[in-house]
Amino acid sequence: MSDLLWPAPTASDPVDAVVSVPGSKSATNRALVLAALADDPGFIRRPLHSRDTLLMADGLRAMGVGIESTLNSSSGVPGGGDAWRVLPAPLKGHARVDVGNAGTVMRFLPPLAALADGEVRFDGDPRSYERPLGGVISALRQLGARIDDDGRGALPLTVHGTAGLVGGTVTVDASSSSQFVSALLLSGARFQQGVEVRHSGGSGGRVPSLPHIRMTVEMLRAAGARVDAPEDGGEPDVWRVAPGALLGRDLVVEPDLSNAAPFLAAALVTAGTVVVRDWPLHTSQPGDQLRDLFTRMGGSSELTEEGLRFTGGGSVHGLDADLHDVGELAPVIAAVAALAGSPSSLRGIAHLRVHETDRLAALANEINALGGEVTETADGLEITPRPLHGGVFHTYEDHRLATAGAVLGLVTEGVLVEDIGTTAKTLPDFPGLWDSLLTGTAVKG
Template identity: 50%
Template sequence: MPGTTASPWSAPTASGALDATVRVPGSKSITNRAYVLAALSRQPTLVRKPLDSRDARLMLGALTALGGSADARDDDVLIQPLRPQGTEPVQVALGNAGTVARFTPALAGLGSRAVLFDGDEAIRRRPIAPLLRALTDLGVEIDDEGRGAPPFTVRGHGGITGGKVELDSSASSQFLSALLLAGPSFASGVTVRLVGDAPPSEPHIAMTLDLLRRFGAAPERSGPEFHVPATSLSLAEYAVEPDLSTAAPFAVAAAVAGGTIRIEGWPEHTTQPGDWLRSLLTELGQRAELDATGLTITGTGEIPGARLDLHEVGELTPVVAALLCFADGPSVISGVAHLRGHETDRLAALATELSALGAGVTETEDGLAITPAPMHRGLFHTYDDHRLVMAAAVLALRIPGVEVENPATVGKTFPGFTATWQSMVGENA
């Protein structure tokens, strides 16, 4: 169901070609992985320019509850390793943060307390059962009363032996990342053999392996099998890249409205799936130029229809779907059935909301079919999903009168999004 808010956001419409420079905050995916590895390290780690958002703060809160601590230092955060903190039960607040729900239960198994995990109603509907089964197979005591979902309790017994385990990670690559991130702290490390369909978002798996190496682990991969030996982690400091998925609406804005958008700090080499936007925009006839200062997108305002398999970059789907509503012909997005288990059922939400404003959008088995049509003003429901706020902002560039429900939900990854977006469009006014 749509969320509710008393104050929808009147997203701005571009009156001409855009000309703006923007900077987006640190990557959520990298920030929360770095926080977990820092908490498992033998010495403090200074994480430079991490994301400061609801999800990142929930991760810091979880690590604090589990025996760590975090000290903010200007734009940086010093993470202290997890230390024993007694045996009294504690609770971890998950909010609707998938990384917190999936990355921290194994950490609770390393301690000696009962830890209750629970959060927003939406997190209780997001898939996690395969991860809980794998942790149980590795010897972690978990009481979920058969739900395979929050709320659940992890009862720590002072460590996890580790070893070999099979895992179905087809619903989320985060299940695999959760085991790999914690694996160096298991007595015997961990060997994960994937079963079932391939996990979505291969770049996020590569991101996990890259971060493990940076912190001193030696992960190995052979086909569907991953191995991380037990080791002592350590990294004095780590700098977080800008979030390229959060940069997506700004990148496509130039294609929708025309003009030039410069995104500062876009890395020249990265494992982030959002980097795929450069090739997409080029394929769609826009110009994307990367140099040491960032990425410059020069758009034409003309967008061809396309057939896109977004299995590896599914989180970009809301913004890309909004972009394709302005194409000169039909488009198909495929490979993203797993989005039905994200912050909301993103496929159903996009089909409903885009169609309500006039576009011809229908769900397919694993994606969306988009037939552009004249669109009109109206209220765009966001279902407590930050990426839907961003998709609505893209639509409003060409459609006057788009009201965006509950814009504050974008605080999950970019609390300053609406102000930055207004400034981008305002520079054109």
Template identity: 55%
Template sequence: MRKDGDVSIWPAPSSSSPVHATVTLPGSKSITNRALIISALASGRSTVTGTLRSRDTDLMIAALRSIGVAIEIDASDPTALTVSPGSLRGGAVDCGLAGTVMRFLPPLTTLVPGTVFFDGDEQARTRPLDTILGALRALGAQVDGDALPFTVTGTGRLRGGAVDIDASGSSQFVSGLMLSAARFDDGVTIHHIGKPVPSMPHIDMTVEMLRHAGVRVDTPQDSGDADTWRVHPGPVSAARWEVEPDLSNATPFLAAAAVTGGEVRIPHWPSSTTQPGDAIRGILTSMGASVDLEDGTLVVRGPDTLRGIDIDLHDVGELTPTVAALAVLADGPSHLRGIAHLRGHETDRLAALATEIGKLGGNAVETDDGLDITPTALHGNVWKSYADHRMATAGAIIGLVVPGVKVDDIGTTAKTLPDFELLWADMLAGAPAHDGSTS
């Protein structure tokens, strides 16, 4: 890696032949950080194995420790954690760019007898938080501020009760309230008002994990009350958590097989999961790839030519950068819909994708709720990551086929996938490769 001015530039490797590799991935960020929050509120000691150790999860560990939760890391296996609830106290929380920290932790800190100060990276200060912070105020909490930095001053308990919110910007607003609600005096009843909630699989994940810890949760399907979730007050049981591989982080590697006509295998793929990343199987199949689950290993074989796709990604918006990278390399137009909420992620992902694809000579046009992508001849250029891990990996995918793509700040992938560059290089080790910067 070299530096041009103050920007780290990673020449994305291009492959002149099909990629063939087996890639073993670390655990899910979404599951890891949910397990840590639930364990911090449990009645006893919990264990979490197979955890992802990345910037986002390490920020969650540090944040929980700062307010009195004891988290021990196994000296021989840093992915094995023991979480022991302690006497909560005031402190300071660095959210970085982690949406799960800035949205999951404030409800828990309402149970702290003291003040907790929240801040994060400069880019995080523009991320929408007023929905969840306003909801906490409506439930009886003292919260000063509507975005980072803000403070939560607790008394050791929270009244809880019913609250109306507009969660059309992020499912994390619903999950964040639910994760700590069993410890509120009256639990919480969340009624969503507004456009449909995105990324519903993540709410399903939250419900499943709370139930695993003995928490009683009513969903819209249980009650017949549309867009309403009820978490009943009561104890949270200690549990043993085994974290699945992060399926969304698998998608760039599977895309590598698809765009080069190769074969990539991901071991330990779950047969049943609430992770949104599992949807990549159907997406790749629709675009012409062969996708098989063989004895717990997902195998993707790329086609001679990728097909364009017309798809609603509302529930799996985090896959959009990967799907957009596939779409620019397909043989026909693609229409990605239902993802207006991505304008409020680490960056405005729709604007970022349209801009960066355009810089490579591609044709990506923003619509009200997505992107229209028409494949054209592409050329190399610098692909900005915007401090967004999924933007960075999208550039890496395109760079496999388009020589001369250079991704700035590839290190931002450490947010959810440490050592991405090493994993990418190992994947390519069996295929003749050349450095895009020399083309």
């Protein structure tokens, strides 16, 4: 962990700012995979440029996909002059892919590697070795892929691509990550028989973060794939992608609504107002649920032509909520709950123990170190607000822990956030954006 400590700014007045949040990481990385598998070139406009998305782009380049940065001021798309042009090519092996600590990269790219001509070696940060990957590995083996992982069910590993995969029906326990399902669906149209993914349930029960699978399904359909999903009246926990061509698209990436969480939280805890530009009217992003969750905690929101206007109500309420589908929002929500006027119970998020870090243990440890009272449960956190004091807030190289620490620092003097640079994983130049938020200038991601 870094020894660098960032003094989290404290708000002396209610915040009042307009925020442009960078593009969605989830949409950018899905778009890159689908564009790489398409029959024709495509454009991804307003992509997120962050560590996770650059690792995805570099991984695809290593397998022979052309990805070019373009700037075209006459594109006609607001902010759309910033784009990646993706040039599909036969996937090649004899490549090395660095996944960093990006769940989407470590899970989405091995199925593509099975379609490559030759072996592809995957490695990453030390923490990536501890993150669940066995579901993807076992599923690909069921579909006929050869993978060497020395029996770990985790990184590092080598996929021996044979320039194709038969595909068919596969059973996977996706209770630890919805990305296991998305990984197989994204490449499924390129399998000879397509793919049918059945979630077994296992000991973990439900698939977490279902909105992310719905995002995968919607983006597959927009690329021309035929997909059957449970929400369309199909079998529960069963998804099917038919074999077929994928279309090269001209896609504009939505703002990352989950990354809007700390900015909306700033309005809530300071009784201020934040406008998040270009908030979509209809979206599959889990972050859209912030409107409801933070309203329940004492704020109010309104969708306008400019975007989402969110205003804090002057007092913060505790929250009793099942966050199973929106676990990535939990760290910032926990920070807000620690500043509330009544207790909170956050449930359904046991899967956060195997994210960038054990987020439940980390949140409990760090909030308690500042004087809070947080207790871990089997599947969540019980939070009783207490007066907080300054101190070091460790982030465990986890971007969402870092933004949670920044929120606490808004109303708690002397909070020092360790390694704020880890936010670059999905939110480049977060410190600069945060400073702009507090000075009332437009915040442009």
